[in-house]
Amino acid sequence: MSGTPELTLDELPVAVSPDVPADPATDETVATTSEPASGRIVTEPVVSDGYQSVGVTWDTDPSAPAVEVAVRTLTDGSWTEWVTLEDESSAPDPGTLEASRDIRAGTGSVWIEGASQVQVSLDGAAQSVDDVRIALVGEAAEVDGVAATTTDISDGVTRRTTTDAPAASRSGAARVDTGHAAVLLAAVAAPGIISRAGWGAAPQRCAFDVASTLLASVVHHTAGPNSYSSAAEAMAQLRADQRYHQDARGWCDLGYNYVVDKWGNIYEGRAGSGEQPVIGVHAGGFNTATVGVSMLGDYSSVVPPVAQRESVARVIAWRMAAFHRDPGSTVGYTTLGGDNSRYPAGTWLALPVVIGHRDVAFSACPGQAGYSLLGFIRQRARELIGAEFVNPTLSTSTVQYGGGLTVVGGVNSVINWTMTITDLRTGIRLVRTVGTAGSSGGATIVAWDGRSDAGVRLGAGIYRLDLTGTEAGTGAGVVPWSNQFTIQGSQNPPAVPTRELGTDLRFVPIAPTRLVDTRLTGASLGPASRMDVVVAGVAGVPANAAGVALNVTAVGTSTMTFLRVWPAGGSMPETSSLNTDQFRTTASGAFVGVGGEGKVSVYNNSGSTHAIVDVTGYFTKDAGAYGYSPLTTGARVLDSRSDGGRLTSGSTRRVQVAGRHNIPADAKAVMMNITSVFPDDVGNIVAYPSGGTRPVVSSVNHLLGNNVSNRQVIVLGADGAVELALQGGASHVVLDVVGWFGPTGSQGYNPVIPVRAVDTRWNGGGPLGPQSVRGVPLRPVGLPADASAAIVVLTATRQSAPMTFMTAWRTGATRPLASDLNTGSGRDQANIAVVATAADGVMQVYNDAGNADVVVDLQGWFSP
Numbered sequence: 001m002s003g004t005p006e007l008t009l010d011e012l013p014v015a016v017s018p019d020v021p022a023d024p025a026t027d028e029t030v031a032t033t034s035e036p037a038s039g040r041i042v043t044e045p046v047v048s049d050g051y052q053s054v055g056v057t058w059d060t061d062p063s064a065p066a067v068e069v070a071v072r073t074l075t076d077g078s079w080t081e082w083v084t085l086e087d088e089s090s091a092p093d094p095g096t097l098e099a100s101r102d103i104r105a106g107t108g109s110v111w112i113e114g115a116s117q118v119q120v121s122l123d124g125a126a127q128s129v130d131d132v133r134i135a136l137v138g139e140a141a142e143v144d145g146v147a148a149t150t151t152d153i154s155d156g157v158t159r160r161t162t163t164d165a166p167a168a169s170r171s172g173a174a175r176v177d178t179g180h181a182a183v184l185l186a187a188v189a190a191p192g193i194i195s196r197a198g199w200g201a202a203p204q205r206c207a208f209d210v211a212s213t214l215l216a217s218v219v220h221h222t223a224g225p226n227s228y229s230s231a232a233e234a235m236a237q238l239r240a241d242q243r244y245h246q247d248a249r250g251w252c253d254l255g256y257n258y259v260v261d262k263w264g265n266i267y268e269g270r271a272g273s274g275e276q277p278v279i280g281v282h283a284g285g286f287n288t289a290t291v292g293v294s295m296l297g298d299y300s301s302v303v304p305p306v307a308q309r310e311s312v313a314r315v316i317a318w319r320m321a322a323f324h325r326d327p328g329s330t331v332g333y334t335t336l337g338g339d340n341s342r343y344p345a346g347t348w349l350a351l352p353v354v355i356g357h358r359d360v361a362f363s364a365c366p367g368q369a370g371y372s373l374l375g376f377i378r379q380r381a382r383e384l385i386g387a388e389f390v391n392p393t394l395s396t397s398t399v400q401y402g403g404g405l406t407v408v409g410g411v412n413s414v415i416n417w418t419m420t421i422t423d424l425r426t427g428i429r430l431v432r433t434v435g436t437a438g439s440s441g442g443a444t445i446v447a448w449d450g451r452s453d454a455g456v457r458l459g460a461g462i463y464r465l466d467l468t469g470t471e472a473g474t475g476a477g478v479v480p481w482s483n484q485f486t487i488q489g490s491q492n493p494p495a496v497p498t499r500e501l502g503t504d505l506r507f508v509p510i511a512p513t514r515l516v517d518t519r520l521t522g523a524s525l526g527p528a529s530r531m532d533v534v535v536a537g538v539a540g541v542p543a544n545a546a547g548v549a550l551n552v553t554a555v556g557t558s559t560m561t562f563l564r565v566w567p568a569g570g571s572m573p574e575t576s577s578l579n580t581d582q583f584r585t586t587a588s589g590a591f592v593g594v595g596g597e598g599k600v601s602v603y604n605n606s607g608s609t610h611a612i613v614d615v616t617g618y619f620t621k622d623a624g625a626y627g628y629s630p631l632t633t634g635a636r637v638l639d640s641r642s643d644g645g646r647l648t649s650g651s652t653r654r655v656q657v658a659g660r661h662n663i664p665a666d667a668k669a670v671m672m673n674i675t676s677v678f679p680d681d682v683g684n685i686v687a688y689p690s691g692g693t694r695p696v697v698s699s700v701n702h703l704l705g706n707n708v709s710n711r712q713v714i715v716l717g718a719d720g721a722v723e724l725a726l727q728g729g730a731s732h733v734v735l736d737v738v739g740w741f742g743p744t745g746s747q748g749y750n751p752v753i754p755v756r757a758v759d760t761r762w763n764g765g766g767p768l769g770p771q772s773v774r775g776v777p778l779r780p781v782g783l784p785a786d787a788s789a790a791i792v793v794l795t796a797t798r799q800s801a802p803m804t805f806m807t808a809w810r811t812g813a814t815r816p817l818a819s820d821l822n823t824g825s826g827r828d829q830a831n832i833a834v835v836a837t838a839a840d841g842v843m844q845v846y847n848d849a850g851n852a853d854v855v856v857d858l859q860g861w862f863s864p
Helices: 124-128 231-248 306-322 374-385
Strands: 007-013 032-035 040-043 051-059 069-075 104-106 117-122 133-139 216-221 258-260 266-268 290-295 330-334 348-352 354-356 389-394 398-400 405-411 415-423 428-437 440-448 461-471 481-488 506-517 529-534 547-555 561-567 578-580 586-593 599-604 610-620 627-639 652-656 669-677 683-689 708-715 721-728 732-742 748-759 772-777 789-797 804-810 821-823 829-836 842-847 853-863
Touching (some): 007 231, 051 231, 231 266, 258 306, 290 306, 389 461, 405 461, 440 461, 506 627, 506 748, 547 561, 547 578, 561 748, 586 748, 586 829, 599 610, 708 821, 789 821, 789 842, 829 853
Parallel strands (some): 398 481, 804 829
Antiparallel strands (some): 405 440, 415 428, 547 610, 652 721, 772 842
16 A cells, blocks of 8 residues: 555553552653552553554463453543453464464554553453553654654653564465365355555564364454544554554464454455465464454444445355355354363364354453344345355265265255266366255255266276255356365276187287276276276277287376286286386386286276276287288387477377388388487377377377387388377487388287296396396296297386486397387386397396396297
């Protein structure tokens, strides 16, 4: 507020023991005299020229009795009657950051502008407390814009001025209870509010505490004079009250969340009170989860004007509606206690949603006339809110897999409701149901059976339930309600029959097709959970298919985990097909034999994850299928770092594959390693047949600033080329081919239940060092002598270098240029590799940088 005068606070010690009077000439302490007839202690008059308000404070002592304080002023040569100061022994709630400050007990402040002197009267309880002070707030004298110290000794009293203390930044100031999951969307419009800047508020002195919700509203009055004649004078009173609260009481700011003047103007008190449940200091033990609304003035005998009470009702309706409180009802509340609280800490109350300060404290606030209007305020606030869900809550915040939940609460009218459930990992809405709830003080509003609209049970993960509605008859919208819940637990369907795995299988490519995406059905995998995916007899794969080429992707993963993929009906292997964590989306190619009922099994080890399964072809003994042929030396068909530059989001690039690097012109598909090199953001690359429609499948998913590779079967277009499409962050791309499928391919695929060949953490000689090679024997785990190429999953773990790569090849050959796995510290990484084998059946593995443990799992082989 431009031109707002700076305020100063002067604190004068009071000699509450009349037996030791102060010497005004030598001591700043205010002297007192006793009045035996009344038992009170009265101070000498104190000069108050230039001051606007006065209050009295003392050291906090929970065991001390309440102190009754009265003041009178000398105005225009006459002393006023004694006025009792409102007992404002409110204090910050225990456990809040504000409570750790140097807090003083005391009275409220009262407006005394225009008075030349002020005198204070205290009852005998004042002798039971320490360090009694008179606190005077007024405008500071300024010299070159700096508040100066001034002294007036005409009455032997020194008045001290102070400058503003450093202000706390609003950035990051609030301490938010992150356990609160409700999304607050107010349908009741916010009333017009004069901002803190509008009334010239000083900065807050410390970070505010923020509650998880709002349960109730507390109505107050400031107990100051009602004689203010303009909004400017009302703002001046607010500024004086704020300075008293901050400097005399030690609070962070003005204790109230909102103040309403007699014309109905609403002033923002504590900053952010309209956006969050900011905890004020207005009702000790009941500050947390309440909003304090104070009427500016003294309403002991004067009835608050119509405009003022209307604005109080509007503020309460606005804030209570956002948290689904019924102003005419009650809510459960457990008090935190306090020096002036009517209830000891830990007391549970059925607290009215709208109360006066006196209901919970030994106080006259908000005055008898003000208190008498609470019934009107409750009713008016309820009218303003209209139909609503009252105090809705979930029957549980944690649902076991297979179970459901209910929304329980009151309904103050007949409401046609809509309930939706959204997966917070994906943002996909999985459930939508409608119904009608009749008026009720508390009952089940909605019951949900745990299933998605697709009819499947939602899997482990975090979800949000949203409840919206309209009032029956009027069609008026009600305040929507929302809350989060977690599903936990494992799911494992009944085992399917076993099926004998085929041998010497040939390949038939198909257009990349999605078989399963649990994001769309909600059937995410929990810990130690399995799902069986039908792969035969669907998506162009015939019912007699004996094997499939898949791309398996984990997305929305909650923790570090791995996936296993194997023929359904067989024993679950002690291997992994894909390793991932909560920081990335990870894809991996897989060759898998088709198990019982035409299915393959997918298992998640830890936490929860969504799984996507895409198929690019199948293996069969049928005539016309294509054999496999490995390349003697791997072929790099694209390196955008030297050919064409980065791919950018939305761009595509055609890459000729067949007819180059010993790949025959009639090749139909290739085993291709696709590497994303130094992407500048998250995203993915899709490789698909040239001339075809771009599928929804992704081939490799970016990891910001790192290289990521995925090897899979890529189907070629009729022209022998592939198209690359990039979404998200720009990236270089490297394509390496290790073999191909086509009419002249001579080798067949032989699937097995995966088996572990080596894990250097336990039985393989320890981690590989930098630029070191380790031989991995495959014969002991079932690789036959006639195998020409082993199909393995190569996994790196416990890497020490931020970036490294691994390469696999046969004994006696030169190490290939192309890598089989790109990885780095902090992420377990797996990739499928097809490695030509020598007579000794030993596979060589190279690690480029740092130390890294290696796991090798045999998935099958090719043989003539």
